[in-house]
Amino acid sequence: xxxxxYHGHCEYCDGQxxxxxxxxxxxxxxxxxxxxxxxxxxxxxxxxxxxxYKLSDYLNEVxxxxxxxxxxxxxxxxLEVDYIPDMISPKSDLIIKSDLDYTVGSVHFIGQLKxxxxxxxxxxxxxxxxxxxxxFNGDIKAAARKxxxxxxEMIADTTxxxxxxxxxxxxxNKALKLFDEQAQWYLxxxxxxxxxxxxxxxxxxINTKAYFRDGHLFPGPEHFAKLKELNIPITIxxxxxxxxxxxxxxxxxxxxxxxxxFTHTSELVDGRWQTVALSPEGILVKV
Numbered sequence: 001x002x003x004x005x006y007h008g009h010c011e012y013c014d015g016q017x018x019x020x021x022x023x024x025x026x027x028x029x030x031x032x033x034x035x036x037x038x039x040x041x042x043x044x045x046x047x048x049x050x051x052x053y054k055l056s057d058y059l060n061e062v063x064x065x066x067x068x069x070x071x072x073x074x075x076x077x078x079l080e081v082d083y084i085p086d087m088i089s090p091k092s093d094l095i096i097k098s099d100l101d102y103t104v105g106s107v108h109f110i111g112q113l114k115x116x117x118x119x120x121x122x123x124x125x126x127x128x129x130x131x132x133x134x135x136f137n138g139d140i141k142a143a144a145r146k147x148x149x150x151x152x153e154m155i156a157d158t159t160x161x162x163x164x165x166x167x168x169x170x171x172x173n174k175a176l177k178l179f180d181e182q183a184q185w186y187l188x189x190x191x192x193x194x195x196x197x198x199x200x201x202x203x204x205x206i207n208t209k210a211y212f213r214d215g216h217l218f219p220g221p222e223h224f225a226k227l228k229e230l231n232i233p234i235t236i237x238x239x240x241x242x243x244x245x246x247x248x249x250x251x252x253x254x255x256x257x258x259x260x261x262f263t264h265t266s267e268l269v270d271g272r273w274q275t276v277a278l279s280p281e282g283i284l285v286k287v
Contacts, residue, residue, distance in 0.1 A: 001281040003247050004267050006035035006162060007080065007104050007205055007237035012058045013039040014038070014048035015241040019058075026073055027041035027241035032283075033074035033268055034246070036062050037104050040079040040095060044089050044118060049082070050095075059098055075267055076101040080164055083107050084118075091158035101271065104205070105160025107150045108168075110143060113133030121147060121169050128172050140178040141185065144169050148189040152196050159200050161273070162235065163209040164220035166193070174214060181222065190219075191226060198230045203266045203273070206257065207238035211249035214284055224260040233266035255280040 006043040008022060011016030019036055023172055026034040038212060042053040053227055078100050081090045089095070090103040092249065108120040111131060113226040119131030120141075136143045141249060167190060179186060204227060209217040219227070225235060234257070237247040256279055265283055267276040277284040 001034045001279070001284055003250050003282050004033040004035075004235070005238055005240060005246050006033075006076065006078065006102065006268070007037050007164060007207065008035070008240035008246065009038050009048075009080075010036065010284060012054055013050040018197055019061055019188070020065055021243045021247065022240070023073065023075055025105060025246055029247060030277050031073060031246070033076060035076040035078045035268070036065075037078035037080045040088065042084065042109075042118075042165045044081055046118075046120075055094075055098065069179045074268065074270075078102050078103040079159065083158065084151055085150070085153065089154060089158035089210045090160040099183050102161035102268065102273075104162045104164045105154050105158070105202075106164030106198075107154065107170075108148060110146050112148060119143065122171050124270050125172055125175060127286060128175050129176070138261060144179065144186060145189060148193050155193070155196050155200050155202055158201060162203045162237075163197060164204050164205060165209075165239065166190075166197075166204055166220045167223070168207075170220070171210075171216065173214075173245055181220075190223060194223070194230055194232060198232050201233075203235055205235055205237040206253055207237055207239050208249040209241075209245070211253065217253065220261070221256050224257065224262070228261050232267055233267050233273075234262065235267065250282075251280055254278060254282075 026051055039049040042049045066075040081103050082097055083089050090105040109118045111119045112135050113119050119135055132138055132143055167285045207218040236253055238245055240246045264275045265278045266273050
């Protein structure tokens with residue numbers, strides 16, 4: 001019994017530590033698989049995306065580590081790919097040519113500031129407030145609807161294997177009290193997105209990165225019942241930015257999922273997505 005993690009970031013983007021540090025930590029934790037998924041390049045500068053000139057080295061290094069640790073742990077090659085219409089998507093040529101084992105598709109950027117800077121929903125609070133005002137005239141309902149609209153475009157037209165932090169638009173809601181997460185208009189956006197996820201067979205990650213920091217899960221436990229009702233495949237990911245956070249809050253979140261009626265997760269086993277039994281102590285994959 002052990003864990004897996006398919007969403008994490010290393011020194012090639014905004015993570016801390018070398019790829020091999022993550023692999024070695026995963027072996028120490030007796031994990032059965034680890035996916036390396038640095039932020040894919042985008043066609044403008046950011047503080048967290050991998051520069052395009054580093055992509056070849058990144059892909060080669062993951063391939064080398066796959067071979068080096070074969071027999072000890074399954075190492076998978078991935079990227080967290082932004083969806084920005086007409087710029088980048090999980091089906092862009094750059095991504096297809098990267099020969100990945102799977103893709104994590106995420107929406108971060110939903111507008112531009114007055115100076116042309118692309119605005120991300122997980123920007124620091126002051127930048128988030130600036131972007132909301134300059135891009136949507138302070139209308140959080142319009143911003144949230146745009147966020148889910150872009151997710152649905154990505155899922156429908158450039159379907160990733162995993163959708164990253166599905167409801168991250170709520171990230172600043174605790175501090176800023178932007179909107180009621182139980183309001184019908186918001187639930188309609190979430191449920192419409194989940195129904196398309198079901199139709200397209202996309203895996204929803206339960207992203208635990210911020211759980212110990214502020215109690216956030218993406219998607220939150222308030223949506224577990226809908227995920228279960230639709231029989232959507234899930235996996236637990238920590239969105240790790242440091243090797244020590246590879247299994248951040250996994251036991252706590254696994255217990256929540258079991259309590260919500262989940263009995264299985266979707267895992268890469270010998271390179272194929274398979275249904276694997278889940279317990280609060282781990283997943284039942286042979287290590």
